[in-house]
Amino acid sequence: MKHARVQFEGVMHGAQERDGQLLLDDGRLVAQDAVTWLPPLSKLARPRTILALGLNYADHAKELAFKPPEEPLVFLKGENALNGHRQFTKRPAGVQFMHYECELTVVIGKMAKKVRRDDAYDFIAGYTVANDYAIRDYLENWYRPNLRVKNRDGATPLGPWLVDRADIGNPMGLALQTTVNGQVTQSGNTKDMIFDVPFLIEYFSSFMTLQPGDLILTGTPDGVVDCKAGDVVVTEIEGLGALMNTIQ
Structure with a gap:
């Protein structure tokens, strides 16, 4: 549903x-x-923690001239960064490179602590699409992204739907696509993640407790391009829908 x-x-x-x-x-x-x-968040289970993966696709790491990480490269986001479908995201004045990131997003369904990989899917409520915009101008180090890169108000559209886990047979085989003004600029598949969804839930829950409503943004494949004011960006994932956003 x-x-x-x-x-x-x-x-x-x-x-x-x-x-x-x-x-x-x-x-x-x-x-x-x-x-x-x-953003398709539950009124009763808003995210206490938003985890976001960097460089979780080998082709994207190569695109940025980085060696793929040997363990998850992760940073935290605040809820104020989230935005909705068909909403606007501001491109700050004077920046040279602002790009989208189409990401499969996992929504935790129940408290998860020391979860085994084989049981990981039992702790998922569903999935949605995130567009985790980044501004390269503010990036000091990919392994320690400046807060302005990933935590700006309204810079992470989420949605349009939260799709029940049971309706997505295999989240590790979903096609991803981004269009800018109707032109395809990014395509990939979740099967190409370095660290897949079960691994991430096992990994995070081994040292921290995940709560219902928490989000895991799982990274993006290669193909990011600069987006200008007025651009209409659609990030789409098979089975989850097409998330539209306009740059101001």
Whole structure:
């Protein structure tokens, strides 16, 4: 099932996809363009921790002239960085290179501590799409990204849907694609991750407790390009939907 979180007539609603429209939690059926889309987070289980992987695809590491990491390269994000489908993300004045990152995002479904790899999927509520914009100008070191690179308000669109785990047979075989103004600029597949989803849940839960609603952004393949004000960027993952965002 596809779940969303939207604002309609000044009120926040949970919603589900229904024949190309949105079925609100109060029973009304509305058009998708009649609402303001919010990140598809649960009202009851908002993320305490947002973990984001860097250089988790070997081709992207090569693109950036880095050796693929031997253990996960991860940084933390704040919830204020999240944004919704069909929303706007600001390109700061004067920057030279701002790029998208299409990422499979894992949403934790129950408390996870010292989880074994073979049990990892049992702790997942579902999956969504993230576009984790980065500004190269602010990057001091890929292994220690400056906060302005990855934690700017509204710079990580998420959505449009939270898709139930049961509806995604194999998250490690999903096609990814990004278009800028309708032109394909990035394509890849989650099978090419260096550290796959079960490994990441086992790894993180070995030293920290993951809580319901926590997010794991799993990195992006190669093919990133500079995005200018006015560009419409669509990051799409097979089975999860197409997340649209416009650069201001």
